[in-house]
Amino acid sequence: MEKRILLVEDDSAFREAFSHVLREALVPEQLDLSFVEAGTLAEARTRLREGGLDAALIDVTMPDGDGLDLVGEIHDGGVGRPIPTLVLTASLETSVAGRAMEAGARGALSKMASMLETVGAIERLFDAPIEEQR
Secondary structure, three states, rough: OEEEEEEEEOOOHHEEEEHHHHHHOOOOOOOOOOEEEEEOHHHHHHHHHHHOEEEEEOOOEEEEHHHHHHHHHHHHOOOOOOEEEEEEOOOOOHHHHHHHHOOOOOEEOOOOOHHHHHHHHHHHOOOOHHHHHO
């Protein structure tokens, strides 16, 4: 069954490359993904309100605000039903990971992580029910 993931990232080239490579890497894992892309937090909120999403990958630094604020809104049900989230960051400082978890994310993932680490993080997004995140 296909999982729909919201990918919130302002760099369109990164969005395209990341989603393509990740879909290919997950074929052997039998996890069928499709990505709904958003280049701004405002666009992400629109996609979330439309519904039909299973998880979200959210960049911390966005042109129209802090991605961690969106994580909190998702976790609190302020923009549709709560879904599992994972924060993407260019530099994985401990403080970013801690703030992401406090906001309700399941974790943080460096954009420089290996594909093996990235695949594992995506699989873990779907391991536990959302209620366990609260």
